[in-house]
Amino acid sequence: MAKGKTSVFFCQECGYESAKWMGQCPGCHAWNTFVEEKVEKSSPARKRAANEVTVSTLSQIETREEMRITTDIEELDRVLGGGIVKGSLVLVGGDPGIGKSTLLLQVCKNLSRQRKRVLYISGEESLQQIKIRAERIGEFSESLSLLCETNLDTIHEIIKKEKPEIVVIDSIQTMYNETVSSAPGSVSQVRESTGTLMQIAKGMDIAIFIVGHVTKEGVVAGPRVLEHMVDTVLYFEGDRHASYRILRGVKNRFGSTNEIGVFEMRQDGLHEVENPSEYMLNGRPKDASGSVVACSMEGTRPILIEVQALVCHSNLGIPRRTAAGTDYNRVNLLMAVLEKRVGLQMSACDAYVNIAGGIRMNEPAIDLGIVLALVSSYKEIAIDDKTICFGEVGLSGEVRAVSMAEQRVAEAKKLGFTRCILPKVSLQNMQPVEGIRLEGVESVKDALRLVSK
Template identity: 80%
Template sequence: MAKGKTSIFFCQSCGYESSKWMGQCPGCKEWNTFVEEVVDKKSAGTLAKQKATASEAKVLPLSQIEMTYDKRVSTDMKELDRVLGGGIVQGSMVLVGGDPGIGKSTLLLQVCRNLSEHNIKVLYISGEESLQQIKIRAERIGNFGDSLKLLCETNLDTIKAVIDREKPQIVVIDSIQTMFNEEVSSAPGSVSQVRESTGVLMQIAKGMGISIFIVGHVTKEGVVAGPRVLEHMVDTVLYFEGDRHAAYRILRGVKNRFGSTNEIGVFEMRQDGLVEVENPSEYMLSGKPEGASGSVVACSMEGTRPILLEVQALVCHSNFGIPRRTAAGTDFNRVNLLMAVLEKRLGLKLGDCDAYVNIAGGIKMNEPAIDLGIVLALISSYKDKPIDEKTICFGEVGLSGEVRAVNMAEQRVQEAKKLGFEVCILPEVCRKSMTEVKGIRLVGVSNLLDAMNYLK
């Protein structure tokens, strides 16, 4: 090995460093996550320079720090602004992750188009596509202003020089796995390169007040490829979810230093790009079957937005010794738990039945408030009794069969009333705390037996 270089092992999940390989990471307790990287040792001149810089560093009390900016920049996409917390914060770093082909680059290119129409200087840096390829994709979206500049480059030194020269307000990096720093000897996409490249971009964002969007590839487990420290370094982490063969996409914030992490944005993929879905409930309920058993509408909350969705269940006797259970769009283990509660508390013999639960529309929901919807759909399919189409439900189900209260019950009921529902099955605790709502009948249930009796 060359002089001045050493071999260090990094954990791909949390960034833990070790001088030797270990099967389990002491930091995050993950197995088989250590990879070997070659790093350069710091010279004596570099250490002396760091000491001189540290001696010149200034310390200020909080009261003397002045706010140079507090205004957010709107992207002209309400769904994206909602997830970001109201718009783009100056000097922030946003990481956008998602499966290949889900629409990450299309989303950011549309944001660049909207910003360029307001004469905001945007620099789009691509390490995966040529200028001609970006042009082909851009023509499908629409017309772009001259304030959008394109650059095909992967060398961070060159990128930093271009940013210093152009001084854009917004920078898009597509993608972080293709960028490389010449000071790091490892290959692009490695743990060291991703961490160091993100560190350089973070210094540019904070030092020059430039908002930077970073596109990150994801692994087969659905997390951003590279070290976990990448998500800790950025200000906001957004995940683009959904089946790339389906029309709808969900933009979900999992980390946001400037807003809530409970908000989601809903988009529909069309030929001319992504289109915002301002009323997701109406789209999720389109095509709902009439008079079919095993189908019920439930209400889930994503941040401050109530979303109505159709919960479908199919229960049939199994021809094998071990029944099959499948869940699409919700937690598989949660479905098994609720089926065990039905068998124990209501005496339904589901042990020899196959059960299939699906959230229609390709959306994923794991909020406990849809427990009552899953339970009622299972009971409806098992007894082959349809639930009235104008009925909606929400509530958390406990292991004792009780229906527990959920938050923001009044907003859920108002959304159901707006879409024309006439009956709402909700926890009795929530019903007592609410005033009567005209146009919709509130049915309070304390346990699963009350809910099943309503279906008779």
């Protein structure tokens, strides 16, 4: 059968394939996401005979411990699960200008100083632009090689010739495969390019980092299957007008998916924030109502955050509610609990809740902090600066247990807090901690009585 071209429609969000255009995608239920692309039809490949395929039992398979390469950036190594795994494919996504290329260039600098063969491939910048940015970051060794290319066939030949240990692709949306007729950045090109890079990584035992642009919804542009194909997905978050950056692992086949790394953007690149809790609490007001310190867990790391709330009577028919850094619907739920279970009439009040520092936290353990901040602002009661709280609040007004309470208390003690309000259930399994007073509560009413003393 002769080769021919036919039109196929792809969903730009999830990669769903259809023979005709549809308004709503049956896969991800997104609207107006189908685009038309030309694909080549070729003769079907010969099926492999059954005797050519072998199956194995678990006892016949030999495993080896993953060889990890440390990047000398502890925050990144923690998110990766201890370092870079050889033969892995890592996707790094984030908003434009957030610092993805800067972070990976710093990784290349550290690896080149370890005499690792590193190849940085850019499809967006010239060699001169990369050098200007590299001179701002620091001194590089000669084991780092640079290449400006977007043709994957050429890139494959260069990798086979140079045999690097680590490869950085910046970015996947600029790469193209000549066998695919669609334009670079399309669903077909991104999917085929990622598949080619995955074969290179697994076949040649090379760790490959892929930079991916994100959509306005904050997800990596291209088909959703892109995140399923790679081994690790990292998101670089933060306001590019602020100095902080957060590297969050949302998928990791070689480590935990809950770890985060905190960085600070400076003139000479990204710097690690060794104590995020102290960094987030910097500049906290003294004796101010509506300000409470809570503790959230990100992976194995406890982070202390300041929860701010402002409650005032509304002049509008429908009160205004705003939440920055946490779930808006969760704030409404907690205000309903306060009105129903405690008797505070907040239905006619505007409420603004903010997680200071710009970090986003959705762990239920900060529920108690949000509740106390709302009540503190509503009643104009300043909570003691040396008091910290954590606990999940249920619809009945009960304060439920949270995990890793010991680590949270230890972090609070390290930063000089002398009082901790926590769920009574968690307190039963803990030993007294010298230097900090632990007070267990069963309900929101109990917590309010403690802070009102």
